[in-house]
Amino acid sequence: MTMPETPSSTPPGTIHGIGLGPGSQDLMSVRADRLIRGASHVAYFRKKGRTGHARTIVEGMLAPGAVELAMEYPVTTEIPFDDPRYNAWLAAFYERQVAQLAEIAGAGHDVAVLCEGDPFFYGSFMHLYTRLQGRVAVEVVPGITGMSAAWTATGRPITWGDDVLTVLTATQPEERLAERIARTDALVVMKIGRHLDKLRRALASAGREDEAWLIEYASMGRQRVVPLAEVGESVPYFSILVIHGNGRRP
Numbered sequence: 001m002t003m004p005e006t007p008s009s010t011p012p013g014t015i016h017g018i019g020l021g022p023g024s025q026d027l028m029s030v031r032a033d034r035l036i037r038g039a040s041h042v043a044y045f046r047k048k049g050r051t052g053h054a055r056t057i058v059e060g061m062l063a064p065g066a067v068e069l070a071m072e073y074p075v076t077t078e079i080p081f082d083d084p085r086y087n088a089w090l091a092a093f094y095e096r097q098v099a100q101l102a103e104i105a106g107a108g109h110d111v112a113v114l115c116e117g118d119p120f121f122y123g124s125f126m127h128l129y130t131r132l133q134g135r136v137a138v139e140v141v142p143g144i145t146g147m148s149a150a151w152t153a154t155g156r157p158i159t160w161g162d163d164v165l166t167v168l169t170a171t172q173p174e175e176r177l178a179e180r181i182a183r184t185d186a187l188v189v190m191k192i193g194r195h196l197d198k199l200r201r202a203l204a205s206a207g208r209e210d211e212a213w214l215i216e217y218a219s220m221g222r223q224r225v226v227p228l229a230e231v232g233e234s235v236p237y238f239s240i241l242v243i244h245g246n247g248r249r250p
Helices: 030-038 053-057 084-106 125-132 146-153 174-183 193-205
Strands: 014-019 041-047 067-073 111-115 137-141 165-169 186-190 213-216 224-227 239-243
Touching (some): 014 084, 030 111, 084 111, 084 125, 146 186, 146 213, 165 174
Parallel strands (some): 014 137, 041 067, 041 111
Antiparallel strands (some): 213 239
16 A cells, blocks of 8 residues: 655745846846746845835836835944944844745745845845855845946946956045055946045045046936036935046057
């Protein structure tokens, strides 16, 4: 007599960190599009009271009935990032999100975590990824970075021949910015925000302020590309500074 098979437990789901690209749906990968449209659970970061840029990008793409998980930062720019409370609050926040995601995956559901740009490039998803290792399956879908969209918007190649490209965040000390700006061929500066004046001084100190371009909302409807000299006293959050390389070419 053949004994009936014992039903197996539900296999765990997978957490997908999905790169959305710089902000336009038609710049997503085919894999990203497929996973987002088929996801039963969709998670994304946002500032409290906001829709969230990642969620805005995928408007109209989610499956009917998809469960949305809005992960609201406890702090963004309200206190300096070197304040001890900043890391403590964010660490606790990431632990809570990881526990929730792991529980959902443990129940057999896949989760699409929306990531602006590329998940492994200055993204919040990295803090989930490292904490999820060994707990559930995690897969990452790369995306076009905002900086790639920014230099493409200028209509000029960013590097030639043997040019060295340096990527900086404007949050660094002014002296370090000036030093690295002076030493590189091509340059990308991100996270400008309230650091615009400091960045301008660093560029002037390196003698390169006249080479700099500011790109706002790269690949989005409000895209604007202007020389840094024509920029006012402030820039929007989605702003990237670019200096093009001029290296060897045939």
